[in-house]
Amino acid sequence: MIPTYLTKFGTVAAAAALAVSLAPTDxxxxxxxxxxxxxxxxxxxxxxxxxxxxxxxxxxxxxxxxxxxxxxxxxxxxxxxxxxxxxxxxxxxxxxxxxxxxxxxxxxxxxxxxxxxxxxxxxxxxxxxxxxxxxxxxxxxxxxxxxxxxxxxxxPETSGWFRDEITSLDQLKGLKMRFFGMGALVMQKFGVSTQLLAAGDIYPALELGTIDATEFSMPAIDRSLGFYQIAKYNYFPGWHQxxxxxxxxxxxxxxxxxxxxxxxxxxxxxxxxxxxxxxxxxxxQYQAMLDNEADGVENKTWPPEILDQLRAAWDEVNAEEIAKNPLYAKVWESWATFEEKYRVWGDRGYLK
Missing domain, CATH: 3.40.190.170 (Bacterial extracellular solute-binding protein, family 7)
Incomplete structure (x- = not known):
């Protein structure tokens, strides 16, 4: 026979366990x-x-x-x-x-x-x-x-969809192009008229000729927006992003x-x-690039001399922003200080 005090203890313990199991979690x-x-x-x-x-x-x-x-x-x-x-x-x-x-x-x-x-x-x-x-x-x-x-x-993104092949940055002069961020200021150095359009507004603008060229994002994202149907030259690398x-x-x-x-x-x-x-x-991205090629798109790579010109224009834009915007200068200094230390690792840890 089980002692009474043990029976009572067992009942209390069971009740306590039940209460815990039913208690609300956080x-x-x-x-x-x-x-x-x-x-x-x-x-x-x-x-x-x-x-x-x-x-x-x-x-x-x-x-x-x-x-x-x-x-x-x-x-x-x-x-x-x-x-x-x-x-x-x-x-x-x-x-x-x-x-x-x-x-x-x-x-x-x-x-x-x-x-x-x-x-x-x-x-x-x-x-x-x-x-x-x-x-x-x-x-x-x-x-x-x-x-x-x-x-x-x-x-990385692509750096632009163009109707015609670009062999010289002189060809950019007078183009109307959707472009994002600080890259737009670089393109303006070469005579491009830039505007920032939301994703859903880009294709209609390209189709109607409101803009002549565009960039937006990576190949898979750009493909889902249909740029390949109008512009047949897609340029890499995405130097701007x-x-x-x-x-x-x-x-x-x-x-x-x-x-x-x-x-x-x-x-x-x-x-x-x-x-x-x-x-x-x-x-x-690789499949989107292959699909674009199947639809008549040429995946083009900027030659080193053009990338050098774009980089030089970026250095000008950046210096201008640092000079006129103290907050920009403060954030850029934070990045530049970090980058200098990071390069000790970054320049040696990765294959070029």
Whole structure:
């Protein structure tokens, strides 16, 4: 016969175990959160398009469905690139794009996105994470009540789609071209009239002749936008964007209202997306280039003498920006200081 005191103890222990099993976890205890996310890129766009949905799905799963982020296509809430002020003002909680879209506010944003003859993914990520880049970016965005997240990078882009073969930079004079970031200022040195169009606006402009040429992104992304149907000369390498960041901008009040658990979930999803997006970007390009060739596109490589001219023009542009913009100069000094140290490793660790 089991002693009475043991029976009572067993009953109490079982009840305690049951109570623990039924107690809410941290995720269960969290309040439900519903955010609206504006994407600068259509969800059907290769590599870039799936990113917001991927992050939203990860956050939802980690929170047991209680942290829900609804993704809106470009134009559903605001125009593709026009998300900075709405996030700052709290019109919606979060937006996805790239810092270079804000270059009209301050050229410094470009240094958190990409710049001509700039770093590849490895060096750029190292500067962001360990060389002070992240802190400088967050300081800039925080002035406008925005929490900045760098949630991914893509590999090098192509440097342009042209209707005619380019054998001399003199041929660029007078062209109207969609061009991104600091590279646009370089192209202007050669007489190009540049404009920054959102992804969905480029093909119609190219088709109608509003622009004569364009660049946008990597071959797989450009192919999904149909440039190969009009412009048959695609030039490499992407001297203007060797690596380009993705940003998620979050209204600071909305971010601060999240629990630490939900904040950690979002940051974890950001880090996970970096690997998924970069690997997909590297994987898809060769097939897109082969498919373009099958459709009559010539994949062209700039000769060294043209790249030298472009680099010299970039050095002029950069010096001009440093001279006239103290904030740009501050961020550039951070990068240049980091790069000098990094080259001890970078110049020796990699095959040229």
């Amino acid at each position: 995720a269960d205890a969290q309040e439900r959160v519903r955010w609206k996310l504006h994407s600068a890129y259509g969800t059907n766009l290769a590599v870039l398009g799936p990113v917001p949905g991927r992050i939203a799905e990860m956050v939802s799963k980690m929170s047991g469905g209680k942290f829900d982020i609804k993704v809106f296509e470009p134009g559903a809430l605001v125009g593709g690139n026009a998300y900075y002020d709405p996030v700052s003002q709290g019109a919606f909680e979060i937006a996805y794009g790239t810092p270079g879209y804000h270059q009209g506010r301050d050229s410094t944003y470009n240094l958190f996105s990409s710049w001509p003859f700039g770093p590849g993914v490895g060096a750029y990520l190292a500067w962001f994470k360990h060389g002070g880049g992240y802190e400088l970016a967050r300081e800039l965005y925080a002035k406008d009540n925005i929490k900045f997240f760098m949630c991914g990078m893509i590999p 060797q690596a380009t960041t993705n940003e998620f901008l979050i209204n600071m009040d909305a971010w601060n209202a999240l629990s630490p658990e939900y904040q950690a979930m979002f940051e974890t999803a950001c880090d996970a997306n970096f690997t998924a997006e970069f690997a997909e970007g590297e994987n898809l």
